[in-house]
Amino acid sequence: MNGEKYIYAGNRSTVLRRMISLGLDVKHVLPTVGSWLEREMPELGLPFTPVASKKQATDFLVAEKFDVFVSTGFRYILPVTQLRGIHPDAKFVNIHPSFLPDLRGADPIPGAVLFGRDSGVTCHLMDDGIDTGAIVAQRKIPYFDGLDSKLLYKLCFKLEPDVFEEAWKLKFVPQSVAGRSEIKQVYYTCAAGDDVFHESDDAEQLVRRVRAFNTPRRGFQFALGEQKYRAFDASVISHEIGYDLASSAECWQVIESYEDCLLLAKNKMLVKLSGVTPTPVGPLRGRMHTN
DSSP: OOTEEEEEEOOHHHHHHHHHHOOOOOEEEEEETHHHHHHHOOOOHBBBBOOOSHHHHHHHHHHOOOOOEEEESSSSSHHHHHHHSSSOOOOOEEESSSTTTBBBOOOHHHHHHHOOEEEEEEEEEEOOOSSSSSSSEEEEOOOOTTHHHHHHHHHHHHHHHHHHHHHEEEEEEOOOOTTGGGGGBBBOOOOTTTTOOOTTOHHHHHHHHHHHHHHHTOOOOETTTTTTEEEEEEEEEEEHHHHHHHHSSOOOOOEEEETEEEEEETTTTTEESOOBSSOSOOOSSEEEEEE
């Protein structure tokens, strides 16, 4: 594959930096406008054009000559069939932070935590669908108790360059994933209300919901009385003392508050919310509800 010319598009530089270290000829970079990648481009010293729309990206790729297009965190769904008609010998590959074919969609990392599913990183060939192309290389990150989105983002981003390099060594030839279609798959893109309190959640579901949306710009949303709050971590207190404290309380009633933490009762279980903001002032009581 010596002499191949690459175009890279996306919102982060992890895979791009590995491409540079491998000595690949990156002809041009298309960072999403406002992304970390756009801010890092002057340091990387490669030609780049910030992209703000699907049309802008498509028009650029129609006009350019390249052998391999690589995307990581690129927000626009490109008309790959149209582009292949113009560049019939080119390869179009995407690195997606999930163990495809599970967790296709825009938000696979919160989805993995929210639904308690295995995650990972996959390099696949692109088609006109959303994360539906043939799989070339991938690594799995099994779900484990205590996993949250902040950690999973870090793990996936660390693995992305290795998965890309493995796919590159395979010359981007798809590999067999026999038997995977027998497992029910989840497609996940965050919807309004996913990051807010749900009265119907059980204790474990609420913990997963908080941990799924614990990145600094989001947070799990709830209210007590007229005050709105966000929380960034949660856990179930499984000790018998939790049962004793929660057994006589209403569902989702606050039974104690201290520092940036709340203790809530749910079906004779005790749930601890932490990283609560704004920090509660004085002892709080009442039942948690939606904003």
